[in-house]
Amino acid sequence: MANFSLILSEAAGEAHADPTAFGLDATVWVSIAMLVFLGILVWKKVPAALGAMLDGKIAEISKQLKEAEQLRLDAESLKAEYEAKLARAAKEADEMRARADAEAEALVAKAKEDATALIARRKQMAEDRIAAAEANALAEVRTAAAKAATDAAAKLIADKHDAKADKALIDDAIAAVAKG
Known part of the structure; x- marks a missing residue:
C-alpha cells in the first residue's frame, strides 16, 4: 500500500x-x-480472571455432562425395568389365555360328560318306567287271568257240585283232619 x-x-x-x-x-x-x-x-491479572472464569465454565459444563450421563443411565434403567414389566405382563397374559383355554376345554368336556350322563339317566329312567309298566300290565293280566280262572272254577264247581257232593268233600276233609 x-x-x-x-x-x-x-x-x-x-x-x-x-x-x-x-x-x-x-x-x-x-x-x-x-x-x-x-x-x-x-x-x-485479567488472564488469571479469564482462566478462572473459563475453569468455572468448564466445571459447570462437566457437572452438566455428568448429570446428563446420570440421567441417561437412569432413563436406560427405567426403560429396562419397564421392558421387563412389559415382558412379564405379556407372559402373564399368555398364561391367563392358556388357562382360560384349558378351563374352556374342561368345561366343554364336562358339559359333554354331563349331557351323556343325563341322557343315560333319562334312558335308564325311561327303561325303568317301561319295565314298571310291563310289570304292572303283566300283574294286571295275571290278576285278570286269576279272577277269570276263579270265576270259571266257581261256576264249574257250582254247576257240577250239588249238596250231595259237598257232603262227601266235607266228610273227606274232616277225616283228613282227624287223622292228622
Whole structure:
C-alpha cells in the first residue's frame, strides 16, 4: 500500500512524508500502545480472571455432562425395568389365555360328560318306567287271568257240585283232619 500511495504522490507531483511523533512512525506507536495495553491486562491479572472464569465454565459444563450421563443411565434403567414389566405382563397374559383355554376345554368336556350322563339317566329312567309298566300290565293280566280262572272254577264247581257232593268233600276233609 505504501507503494501505491507513493505512486499516487509521484503521479500528483508531490511527495508526502509519513507522519511521525517524537521520531517514531505510526506503526511503532501502535506497537507501543499494544504493549502497554497488554501490560495493563497482565498487571490487573485479567488472564488469571479469564482462566478462572473459563475453569468455572468448564466445571459447570462437566457437572452438566455428568448429570446428563446420570440421567441417561437412569432413563436406560427405567426403560429396562419397564421392558421387563412389559415382558412379564405379556407372559402373564399368555398364561391367563392358556388357562382360560384349558378351563374352556374342561368345561366343554364336562358339559359333554354331563349331557351323556343325563341322557343315560333319562334312558335308564325311561327303561325303568317301561319295565314298571310291563310289570304292572303283566300283574294286571295275571290278576285278570286269576279272577277269570276263579270265576270259571266257581261256576264249574257250582254247576257240577250239588249238596250231595259237598257232603262227601266235607266228610273227606274232616277225616283228613282227624287223622292228622
